[in-house]
Amino acid sequence: MDRKSSAGRLLLVAAVLVVTTVGAGGLALAGKAGERSAEKPDGCAQPDRRIQLYAVELPRDPVTGQIRLGYGSTPDTASYPGPTMEMIEGECLAITLHNQVPEATLAQLRVAPEHPLGVSLHVHGVKYTQLSDGTVHSGSYVPPGQSRTYTWYAKPRSAATGSQGTAGYWWYHDHVVGGPHGTQGLGAGLFGGLVVRRQGDTRPDRTYVTAFGDRQTINLRRSPEADTCDHMNPQPGPTCLMAKVGERIEFIVIGLGNELHTFHIHGHSWADTRTGMVEGNSKPLVDSIPVIDNKSLGPGDSFGVQIIAGDSVGPGHWMLHCHMQFHSDAGMYTTLHVIEG
Numbered sequence: 001m002d003r004k005s006s007a008g009r010l011l012l013v014a015a016v017l018v019v020t021t022v023g024a025g026g027l028a029l030a031g032k033a034g035e036r037s038a039e040k041p042d043g044c045a046q047p048d049r050r051i052q053l054y055a056v057e058l059p060r061d062p063v064t065g066q067i068r069l070g071y072g073s074t075p076d077t078a079s080y081p082g083p084t085m086e087m088i089e090g091e092c093l094a095i096t097l098h099n100q101v102p103e104a105t106l107a108q109l110r111v112a113p114e115h116p117l118g119v120s121l122h123v124h125g126v127k128y129t130q131l132s133d134g135t136v137h138s139g140s141y142v143p144p145g146q147s148r149t150y151t152w153y154a155k156p157r158s159a160a161t162g163s164q165g166t167a168g169y170w171w172y173h174d175h176v177v178g179g180p181h182g183t184q185g186l187g188a189g190l191f192g193g194l195v196v197r198r199q200g201d202t203r204p205d206r207t208y209v210t211a212f213g214d215r216q217t218i219n220l221r222r223s224p225e226a227d228t229c230d231h232m233n234p235q236p237g238p239t240c241l242m243a244k245v246g247e248r249i250e251f252i253v254i255g256l257g258n259e260l261h262t263f264h265i266h267g268h269s270w271a272d273t274r275t276g277m278v279e280g281n282s283k284p285l286v287d288s289i290p291v292i293d294n295k296s297l298g299p300g301d302s303f304g305v306q307i308i309a310g311d312s313v314g315p316g317h318w319m320l321h322c323h324m325q326f327h328s329d330a331g332m333y334t335t336l337h338v339i340e341g
C-alpha cells in the first residue's frame with residue numbers, strides 16, 4: 001500500500017513535470033504569429049480546464065475470467081465504462097493520462113511481440129492534433145508508468161465559416177493496447193462517453209453510458225451481470241441504471257466491436273435529433289422530426305437520447321435492450337429502474 005502510494009506520488013510529480021514541459025512548449029509555439037501549435041488545435045491556445053485520468057487494471061471479469069482495464073478520475077474509481085466527459089462548445093480541455101496498468105498485463109494482451117506496450121486516449125467528435133491522436137502511428141501513447149497530456153477542443157458552430165461545431169454524443173477509447181487499433185484495450189474496458197453541449201442546452205438530471213458490444217454485451221456484461229441494482233435501494237452506476245419519476249435521463253449510446261445492434265427502451269420514446277428533444281411547437285418542425293423508441297447502432301457509432309423517466313407511464317422496471325432478437329435472447333438487456341421521486 002505504501003509502495004503504491006509513493007509510486008503514485010512519483011507519478012504525480014512526473015505528470016506535473018510533463019504538463020509544465022508541454023505547457024511551456026505550447027506557449028512558445030503559440031507565441032509566434034501564424035504558426036500552428038503541435039500540441040493544440042487551432043482556436044485552443046490555452047486549456048480552459050485540466051483533468052487527470054488514470055488507466056488501471058481492474059479485477060478480472062467474474063464470469064469469463066477476461067482481463068479488465070478501466071479509466072478513472074482517480075485510480076480507485078476506475079471503471080468500465082470510464083468517467084463520462086462533458087464539455088461545452090468553445091471549451092479546450094487538457095487531460096493527463098497516467099498509465100498504471102502493469103507492463104506484464106499489457107504484454108499478455110499484446111497480439112504481436114514487436115507491438116509497443118502502452119495505453120492511450122483517442123477521442124471521437126472533438127478536435128485534436130496528431131500529438132493527441134492516441135495512436136502508435138503518431139507516437140501519442142503512454143508507456144507503462146508514464147503520463148501524457150492530451151488536448152481536446154470542442155470547436156463551436158460557426159454560421160460565418162460553415163463549421164458544424166462539435167456538439168453531440170461521442171466517445172473516447174484506447175487505441176494502442178494489444179495492437180495498432182486498440183482492439184484488446186477496448187475489449188478489456190478502456191472506453192467511455194463524451195457529451196459536448198451547446199450553451200443553453202437543457203441539462204439532464206442523470207447521464208448513463210450504454211456501450212453495446214460483441215458477445216451480446218452491454219458495457220461488456222450480459223444480463224444478469226449488466227444489472228446489479230438493488231430494487232429497493234438502487235445506487236446509480238455503470239451496472240445500475242436508475243431514475244426518479246420526472247427526472248430527465250440522458251443515455252450516451254456507443255457501438256463497440258464488430259456487430260450491429262439497436263438501442264430500445266420500454267415505455268419511453270424520444271425525438272431523433274441532436275439532443276433527443278424538439279425545442280418549440282412549430283407544427284412543420286415537430287412533424288419533420290420522427291419520434292422513435294428504437295435506434296440502430298453500428299460499430300463506432302454514438303448517439304444521445306434524452307427521456308423523461310416514467311413520463312405518463314410511472315415507475316417501473318423498464319427493459320432496455322438490443323432488439324436483434326438473438327442478441328436479447330443471449331443476455332443483451334438491462335433495466336432502467338424508475339422509482340417514485
Ligand SMILES: [Cu+2]
Nearest residue numbers: 261322324327
Ligand atoms: Cu445487438
